[in-house]
Structures are given as structure tokens and as C-alpha cells.
Amino acid sequence: MLHRLVINEEFDRDAAITPQIYRILKERIIKNDLPPGSRLSEPEVAQQYDISRQPVRETFIKLAEEGLVIVRPQRKTLVTKIDLPTVLQSRFIREAVEADIVALLAQAGDPALIRELRRQLANQSEVAQVSRPDFINEDQRFHRTLAEAAGKDVAWKFLERINSQMDRVRFLSLRQFPAEQLVEEHSRVVDQIERGDASTAALAMRAHLKRLIGDLPQIAGEHADFFDRYDQKLIDDA
Amino acid sequence: MLHRLVINEEFDRDAAITPQIYRILKERIIKNDLPPGSRLSEPEVAQQYDISRQPVRETFIKLAEEGLVIVRPQRKTLVTKIDLPTVLQSRFIREAVEADIVALLAQAGDPALIRELRRQLANQSEVAQVSRPDFINEDQRFHRTLAEAAGKDVAWKFLERINSQMDRVRFLSLRQFPAEQLVEEHSRVVDQIERGDASTAALAMRAHLKRLIGDLPQIAGEHADFFDRYDQKLIDDA
DNA sequence: ACTTGTTGACTTGTATGGAAGAATGTAAGA
DNA sequence: TCTTACATTCTTCCATACAAGTCAACAAGT
Incomplete structure (x- = not known):
């Protein structure tokens, strides 16, 4: 072979x-x-x-x-099999933690960080058109940069470990996801951090991370045998 | 031997x-x-x-x-060695997640849950006087009950895994900690859940979880050789 | 036809021997 | 005295043999 x-x-x-x-x-x-x-x-x-x-x-x-x-x-x-409660609750943890991270960053107000983030945003717009794996890499980098800037590098490593289950879902969604929209959402987060508005920045991040399960019903429908404990109600509640 | x-x-x-x-x-x-x-x-x-x-x-x-x-x-x-950044950031994660959990519970407003929590509070007051290990068990149970009531059982299992490092610290603090005060804080959380005030309930939980590192400087002072990367500044920031 | 017992071919769990890398101590040489 | 080479003895890493549990097929008996 x-x-x-x-x-x-x-x-x-x-x-x-x-x-x-x-x-x-x-x-x-x-x-x-x-x-x-x-x-x-x-x-x-x-x-x-x-x-x-x-x-x-x-x-x-x-x-x-x-x-x-x-x-x-x-x-x-x-x-x-991909366990739906695990996927949903992993996302829940991620939202809670990253919301607090951007709130911290908004309070801190580091101009150098804003510059770095804007640089990454421009880069994201470029690769969004070209290559999906490259965009995924840039996306990870963006979130990691936020965590490390808030001094939460260890926390980020922990989040990475519980991401495996979500990653499996990500590799199932074949069709092009709206990369441009994700970049737009990233941009809003950066805007609020720059304004120093902690709670609005947190909300922007929460809204962004909701997307992670946006097309979960469709994916689960196409690959029903890959999932365990699938229950549409769980998704609606989340 | x-x-x-x-x-x-x-x-x-x-x-x-x-x-x-x-x-x-x-x-x-x-x-x-x-x-x-x-x-x-x-x-x-x-x-x-x-x-x-x-x-x-x-x-x-x-x-x-x-x-x-x-x-x-x-x-x-x-x-x-006990890694200080790991301990602090584990606590950070726990605060973010549990704050969101009690916010959810406040919105849901389940009277049966309130009754169960009040029952546990009474129990906590009793054992607080008697046995420290028993109180620690009851404390764990209280937090787990909150997580499961919010439908976040898997998330709670994740949190348990990162608690090992914090547990090591807990077993170092020999002197009696203020169990009564912890019960009082638990009680405030339950009060706010009952009132249905999500953001205040979240704040009550955050205030409560800050305590987890309250006597960290003293403990680290007594067992300096048990710690790695110790830096008082990190604690002050957190 | 149905049940039951046995056999054999799987599986992972455990034990143990040896290989390779790394640290320590020693002795030979400058 | 200092340096360097080497041998010794640690460590974990890998390979392999065997033990024990499980399952499926099948045959014998009812």
C-alpha cells in the first residue's frame, strides 16, 4: 500500500x-x-x-x-464518537474564559497590542480568500495572542486541550464557512478593546464564539453516525 | 517499614x-x-x-x-513543584466558568434547586464546626450541584481535572480557614440566584472564588521550596 | 430447534530483558 | 592544579513473551 x-x-x-x-x-x-x-x-x-x-x-x-x-x-x-454535550460544554468554557480575557485587555489598554492585532486582522483578510487551513491557523493565533497578552498562557494551553473535540467537528464541515464574517467579528472585538469598554468587548467575543456551533445541526445531519447523544434541544438551549 | x-x-x-x-x-x-x-x-x-x-x-x-x-x-x-502561574490561572478559569453558571441558574429560576441548595447550606454550617475534610467535601458538592443544575456536568469534570494543582496548595494550609465565612458567601450566591439577578449572582460567585488564593502568600512563605516561579506580583495582579 | 459447554482465536494487561542516553566519579595527562 | 577521556551506573525507552479476560463459532446434548 x-x-x-x-x-x-x-x-x-x-x-x-x-x-x-x-x-x-x-x-x-x-x-x-x-x-x-x-x-x-x-x-x-x-x-x-x-x-x-x-x-x-x-x-x-x-x-x-x-x-x-x-x-x-x-x-x-x-x-x-463525537459527544455532543462535550462539544457544547467545551464551547461554553471557552466563551466564559475568553470573555474575561478580552475584558481584562480592555481595562489594560495596551496600544502595542492593538497594533499587533490590527496587523493580524489584515493578514486574516488576505488568507481568508485563499486557503482555509491557513485561515484556521491565523484564527488560532489571534485567540492565542489575546490570551497571552492577558497573561493567561497556561489557561490557553488548557483550552487547547479541550478543543480536540471541537476540532473534530470543524474538520467535518466541508463547505466554505464565512471567513470574512469571522474576520469582521474579530475586528469588532479589537475595536472594543481599543475603546477600553470591557463589558462590550466581552459581549463581542461571546457573540463571536457562538458561531462555533452555528452549523452543528447540519453537520450532524450529514454525519449522524459520527455523533453520540445527539439532541437538537441541547443545541437550542445553548 | x-x-x-x-x-x-x-x-x-x-x-x-x-x-x-x-x-x-x-x-x-x-x-x-x-x-x-x-x-x-x-x-x-x-x-x-x-x-x-x-x-x-x-x-x-x-x-x-x-x-x-x-x-x-x-x-x-x-x-x-507547585507552579504559581498554573495555580492562579486555574483559579481564573474556574471563576470565569462558575460565574457564567450561576448567571444561567439565576435566569432559569428553579425553586427545587433553591431548596436543595439551602439544605446543603444548613449542612455546611454544621460540619464547618466539626471536621475540615468533611467541609471540603461539602464545598465540592455545592459547586458541583450548581454546575450540574446548569446542565454543565461535562464542564465540571474538566474543571475537576485542573483542580489538582490548587488542591496541592489546599493541603499545605494547615491552620483553620474561615469556614463560616465561606458558608456565608455561598449563601449570598444562593440569595442572588433566587432573586433572579444574574449579574449580581455572578459577582457574588467571583468574590467567593477570589478567596481560593487569599492565603497563598503566607503558604508560599512557609513552604518556599515547594513552589516554582513564585512572584508576589502575579498574586497582586490577580 | 434450542440450549449449553467447550474450544480457540482474538483482545488488553503485566512482567522482564536489554538498548541507548545521560550523569557521576576516577584516573591519566598536560 | 586543571582538563579530558573513559568507565561505571544510573535513568527511561523499546521489544517481546506470557497471562488473563472476552467473544464467537461450533458441536454435543436435550
Whole structure:
């Protein structure tokens, strides 16, 4: 199989194996290359990548901690389905935290930060037309910049960890999402930070982050078998 | 050593070993029985509990994910020091999320919930006089009840995971903290929820959670070697 | 036809041997 | 005295064998 060979060549045999196989499997799951419900087996994966079971096993443990797989002892290991309550409540946490972050920034009022953010906004407008993955990168960078400027770098790392489940949804929505509108919303947040209006800035961020689940019903409709505990009512409440 | 024997007797040899050794080591770290900076070694721990290195190794991996130990490949494994930015920003996240939770509850206005909370408040007042560990349990239960009533059970599980670092601090403060005052603050939160005043309820919760770091300077002063990146300025800002 | 027991082929869990990197101490040399 | 090379002995990392639980197929009995 060509696929196997290509992946194997990515392997650096002189580096530690576990981090590599971890990164590979995590990416395959988040990008739905290994769709929800897929069965994984330690010896099978080990054989595919020509390594021993040990690094694979350690990887399974880490993925299980993140909720990306579930290990049923003596039975099997499965890629978890996308759990709707987890997705919605991850978003809820993110909104609460980022709203407070921009409120802090509005109170602080750092002109250098505003300049940096405006620079990023211009960049976002450019790549929005071109490449979706590039825009996603820029989007992440924007939010990370806000967190770090507020001195909440550790908090941001924590948010990144609970984002895995939301990322899986993001990679399911195939059609073009309204990148220009997202940039516009980013811009409003920056405006309010510059004005020093903490509560309005927070509201702008909240409105922006509501979008993360905007097309969830449609996505879930197209990939019903990827979801677990799906309930339209939960989305309406949120 | 008597200590060893007692611990060994806790082991159930017919159950899976890894979860047991994980729970044991985690508790020893959080309760500062294994103080920050302690050196851990796979074969040594394995020998202590008369098990093989494999479950110990898997436990190290999990503890490292939670930031309780740090594994330096080919060098050594250490119990991490209590990282001040991590503690402060964990508290920051908790405040943001729980403020939004009580705001939701104030809007919902569920009389049954109010009754349950008042019941718990009475209970808290009782145990506050008696046993500190019991009060801590009741405190946890109060906050969990709020989260679950708002339909944020998954979010609460996330918060629990980042609480380990704050728990380590809690077990360092030996002297009696003002349990009665905490109950009083809980009571204010419930009052505002009952009134249906979302923003005031949120503020009451924020004020309450500020306390979590109230005696941090004193604790850090008494156990300076347990802390990493200690900076009084960080506390003042927060 | 249905139930039950057994066998065998899976799965993950555990134990253990050895490989490779890193730190420490020591001795030889300048 | 100081530096450097090397050997020793740690550590974690990886590979592999075996143990034990689980499930499915199948055969024997009712």
C-alpha cells in the first residue's frame, strides 16, 4: 500500500517513537481519517508502522485521557464518537474564559497590542480568500495572542486541550464557512478593546464564539453516525 | 517499614494494578507526602509495591499529563513543584466558568434547586464546626450541584481535572480557614440566584472564588521550596 | 430447534530483558 | 592544579513473551 509507505517514511527512527505515533494517530482521528467507531488494536497498529506494541499502547493511554479513544480492557479499543454535550460544554468554557480575557485587555489598554492585532486582522483578510487551513491557523493565533497578552498562557494551553473535540467537528464541515464574517467579528472585538469598554468587548467575543456551533445541526445531519447523544434541544438551549 | 506494609495491604491483587498504583501515587503527591522535587524511579516504586515496572511507567505517563510529575527522558522523573502561574490561572478559569453558571441558574429560576441548595447550606454550617475534610467535601458538592443544575456536568469534570494543582496548595494550609465565612458567601450566591439577578449572582460567585488564593502568600512563605516561579506580583495582579 | 459447554482465536494487561542516553566519579595527562 | 577521556551506573525507552479476560463459532446434548 502506498499510503503505508508514505507514512512510514515520515518516521524518524532516531527520535523517540512514542511522540511520533501519538501525533500521527491524534491527527488521523481529529481529521476523521479514523472515523468515530473505528476499531484500533495495539498489535495491528504496531505492525502497520513497524514498531512494537509498547509505544502504541502508551499512545492509546494518552488518547484515552483526551477522550479520543476508549479502551475496553480485554475487549477492544475504539475511536470515540463525537459527544455532543462535550462539544457544547467545551464551547461554553471557552466563551466564559475568553470573555474575561478580552475584558481584562480592555481595562489594560495596551496600544502595542492593538497594533499587533490590527496587523493580524489584515493578514486574516488576505488568507481568508485563499486557503482555509491557513485561515484556521491565523484564527488560532489571534485567540492565542489575546490570551497571552492577558497573561493567561497556561489557561490557553488548557483550552487547547479541550478543543480536540471541537476540532473534530470543524474538520467535518466541508463547505466554505464565512471567513470574512469571522474576520469582521474579530475586528469588532479589537475595536472594543481599543475603546477600553470591557463589558462590550466581552459581549463581542461571546457573540463571536457562538458561531462555533452555528452549523452543528447540519453537520450532524450529514454525519449522524459520527455523533453520540445527539439532541437538537441541547443545541437550542445553548 | 510499617508504612510500606500497610500500603501493600491496600492492594487488591485480583483487580487491575495500574489504576490502583495511579490512585495511590496521585494521592501521595497531592497530599504532599511526596513533596515537590521528590525523585521517582520506575524500578524503585515497582519494588516498593512489589509490582512490575510496567504499571508504574503507565502511571508516570498519566501523572505527567496532569502536570504532577515531569519525566526527563533518560534522566529522571521528578514530582513537579507547585507552579504559581498554573495555580492562579486555574483559579481564573474556574471563576470565569462558575460565574457564567450561576448567571444561567439565576435566569432559569428553579425553586427545587433553591431548596436543595439551602439544605446543603444548613449542612455546611454544621460540619464547618466539626471536621475540615468533611467541609471540603461539602464545598465540592455545592459547586458541583450548581454546575450540574446548569446542565454543565461535562464542564465540571474538566474543571475537576485542573483542580489538582490548587488542591496541592489546599493541603499545605494547615491552620483553620474561615469556614463560616465561606458558608456565608455561598449563601449570598444562593440569595442572588433566587432573586433572579444574574449579574449580581455572578459577582457574588467571583468574590467567593477570589478567596481560593487569599492565603497563598503566607503558604508560599512557609513552604518556599515547594513552589516554582513564585512572584508576589502575579498574586497582586490577580 | 434450542440450549449449553467447550474450544480457540482474538483482545488488553503485566512482567522482564536489554538498548541507548545521560550523569557521576576516577584516573591519566598536560 | 586543571582538563579530558573513559568507565561505571544510573535513568527511561523499546521489544517481546506470557497471562488473563472476552467473544464467537461450533458441536454435543436435550
